[in-house]
Amino acid sequence: MANSLERAIDYRFADASLLLTALTHRSHSSPHNERLEFLGDSILNAVIARQLYERFPRISEGDMSRMRANLVRQDSLHRLSLSLSLGDHLRLGEGELKSGGASRPSILADALEAVFGAVWLDGGFDGANRVIVRLYESMLAGIASGKPVKDAKTRLQEHLQGRRLPLPKYVLAGTDGEAHAQSFNVVCEIDSLRIRTQGHGGSRRAAEQVAAEKALEKLHVDE
Structure with a gap:
């Protein structure tokens, strides 16, 4: 299962335990993915900020901030998670499984951020940057230069x-x-x-x- 996710994000982990932790919800066991989610949130914001800065040189700081907020919000992460079938790979406790946790937007979004954090620890900034930019390419390409993204x-x-x-x-x-x-x-x-x-x-x-x-x-x- 993990191998198919690695193919989906086009990244092969040297340390498979990092990916396992990224996919482990706190309801399942420890170590779980909350610390990796913290790292992933930071690296995602940095990568998207750099992409906006480089792709749209005439856009103001305020517009870039709004664009970034739109791109990294839970809804955007949730949609990306669905495209990766991320829910099929999550390790959830029995209660979360029964309540539909594998399809819950907040859990999927957090897990994807944890995956980004795991890639960063495993392959450094360049590895995380490649994964995030590839996944976000269609969203970034769809942004009209000079036009703030609306929710x-x-x-x-x-x-x-x-x-x-x-x-x-x-x-x-x-x-x-x-x-x-x-x-x-x-x-x-x-x-x-x-x-x-x-x-x-x-x-x-x-x-x-x-x-x-x-x-x-x-x-x-x-x-």
Whole structure:
């Protein structure tokens, strides 16, 4: 299983134990991936910041900050995780398995950051840089120079306003997990178009973004 993930990210670990730890949730055993997630978050921000700096020399610091925030947010990491089938490789405790942890956006996003951290420890900055840039290439290529990236809720709102339709409603459908590690379920409703999507996230705001992204997909609205 790990070998197929290595092929997916196009990186072969010299120390296989690092990848194993990156894929281990705290509900399964220790050592788990939270410390690697901390490292991965930092290296991801550094790599994306450098890419934006080099690719868009005329963009202001404020716009670069917004672009980076959009690219490294949970929703973006979740989508990348799904493209890698990362959930199939996670090591989760029985409770998390039963509650759908392998598909939970927050767990997948954290695990992908942990993988980035593991690559950094195993192959240094150059190794992590290659992995991250390759995975993010389509997102980076899709950014129009000089145009700040907008999040899913903003794009959905502007799309509906452009068609003179009522704005979507976001309804909290429920929460899962303990207080310190809750997952939120939010429904996005566009009554005028009979569209109803659901998003999951580690915060209500993250769940709303996922639900809005799914609504945009139903409407066939691009970035």
